[in-house]
Amino acid sequence: MWKKNEPEGPVNDTQTPRPSAGAPPANSESSVLGASLVVKGDISGTQDMVIRGRVEGTVSMKDNTVTVGEGGKVKADIYGRTVIVEGELRGNVFGGEKVVVRASGTVRGNICSPRVTLEDGARFKGSIDMEGSAKDNKKQEQASTASPATKNPTKVTMQPDDPTPVAGIKKADKSAVGQMRINSASTTNT
Amino acid sequence: MSRWFYSEAPATPSAEASSASAEPVVHTSLALNVLYHQIRPGRKYHILDLGPALGPNVEFFSQFSCKIYIEDLYDSLSSFDYLSPEDGIPNKKIFDYLLPFSRATRFDIILTWDIFNHLEAREFQGLMRHVGQFCRRGTMLFSLISTRQHIQEKPFHFRIIDNHNLLYEPQSTVLKKCPRLGQSDLQRMLPYFRVTNSFQLRNGIREYIFTYE
Numbered sequence: 001m002w003k004k005n006e007p008e009g010p011v012n013d014t015q016t017p018r019p020s021a022g023a024p025p026a027n028s029e030s031s032v033l034g035a036s037l038v039v040k041g042d043i044s045g046t047q048d049m050v051i052r053g054r055v056e057g058t059v060s061m062k063d064n065t066v067t068v069g070e071g072g073k074v075k076a077d078i079y080g081r082t083v084i085v086e087g088e089l090r091g092n093v094f095g096g097e098k099v100v101v102r103a104s105g106t107v108r109g110n111i112c113s114p115r116v117t118l119e120d121g122a123r124f125k126g127s128i129d130m131e132g133s134a135k136d137n138k139k140q141e142q143a144s145t146a147s148p149a150t151k152n153p154t155k156v157t158m159q160p161d162d163p164t165p166v167a168g169i170k171k172a173d174k175s176a177v178g179q180m181r182i183n184s185a186s187t188t189n190t
Numbered sequence: 191m192s193r194w195f196y197s198e199a200p201a202t203p204s205a206e207a208s209s210a211s212a213e214p215v216v217h218t219s220l221a222l223n224v225l226y227h228q229i230r231p232g233r234k235y236h237i238l239d240l241g242p243a244l245g246p247n248v249e250f251f252s253q254f255s256c257k258i259y260i261e262d263l264y265d266s267l268s269s270f271d272y273l274s275p276e277d278g279i280p281n282k283k284i285f286d287y288l289l290p291f292s293r294a295t296r297f298d299i300i301l302t303w304d305i306f307n308h309l310e311a312r313e314f315q316g317l318m319r320h321v322g323q324f325c326r327r328g329t330m331l332f333s334l335i336s337t338r339q340h341i342q343e344k345p346f347h348f349r350i351i352d353n354h355n356l357l358y359e360p361q362s363t364v365l366k367k368c369p370r371l372g373q374s375d376l377q378r379m380l381p382y383f384r385v386t387n388s389f390q391l392r393n394g395i396r397e398y399i400f401t402y403e
């Protein structure tokens with residue numbers, strides 16, 4: 001007597017989900033350099049790239065995303081719009097938009113990008129040049145009142161800390177007293 | 191085997207030692223606040239960070255136009271144990287190798303955090319002789335010196351929460367004797383620098399800002 005409601009007729013095409021805003025262009029399919037591959041030389045192109053093998057030389061995908069995967073070992077300079085490091089990189093990184101070093105990533109070299117994120121656990125030695133980030137951050141501050149945060153939520157305790165100034169030295173400001181819990185969301189600038 | 195760090199056998203537990211904890215704790219930083227207010231917008235700063243790479247610290251300085259050199263000196267020295275002054279290698283060459291900067295580099299801010307608590311005198315002098323080459327008049331050096339009897343065996347990780355709060359993350363619960371460097375000791379080790387700010391905190395840390403002259 002009671003029929004299960006079943007759709008009749010073809011599915012309405014207007015209900016098909018649209019690609020999200022900011023989706024990569026149609027010709028930007030990711031290419032993957034497999035874990036067993038070793039490339040010595042210059043790699044360039046106009047598509048996203050994930051490196052899981054070994055590369056020595058230069059990687060240039062200036063308008064795309066370059067990812068050094070977890071097992072990847074790269075000894076090269078990398079140029080990308082976004083560069084993500086999850087493996088090992090010895091070289092310089094030039095990120096047109098941003099550079100992210102994940103918790104599993106190790107970078108020995110210099111990073112030049114307006115936005116740089118180092119996740120907790122990321123290992124890095126070198127310089128980070130963020131010229132241009134000051135303007136971006138000012139705009140972000142005007143748009144939101146989010147405060148700096150760490151990647152992993154950390155429960156900490158703030159001890160009553162009432163600094164006693166030494167005679168003849170600048171007077172200390174009054175400090176906050178009491179419990180303070182810091183539960184942080186992920187880092188910004190991504 | 192080389193001994194790069196001021197290190198002795200773990201101390202006998204005492205009342206002070208028994209209070210050592212592995213929990214991170216937030217403390218007010220008055221010197222950081224002074225440093226923050228010294229930074230002028232619209233100018234590019236070159237910052238030498240001798241501590242480890244920490245995301246929040248990079249993020250904090252990203253609000254200014256700057257170039258940060260992150261060198262994690264403790265990590266570099268502790269993995270450098272195949273060469274030591276006993277091998278006859280002069281300090282200068284060692285620091286030239288560990289902290290290679292171009293001749294034209296000049297730092298505006300040097301963050302030493304608490305590394306001075308963990309260096310022997312010759313290491314301290316060697317470091318500052320090297321770093322001094324890359325300073326200019328007005329370079330500010332930020333340092334946290336422990337005044338306690340014992341300190342953790344390894345330097346803390348200091349995360350900048352905001353311009354007047356630091357999160358102290360201990361990296362060891364093992365304690366060692368603290369050198370308790372006084373201002374006169376520091377002045378001797380830091381030629382051409384003078385103390386411009388000093389704050390004694392109740393947590394036993396004395397914060398300094400030195401300025402290069």
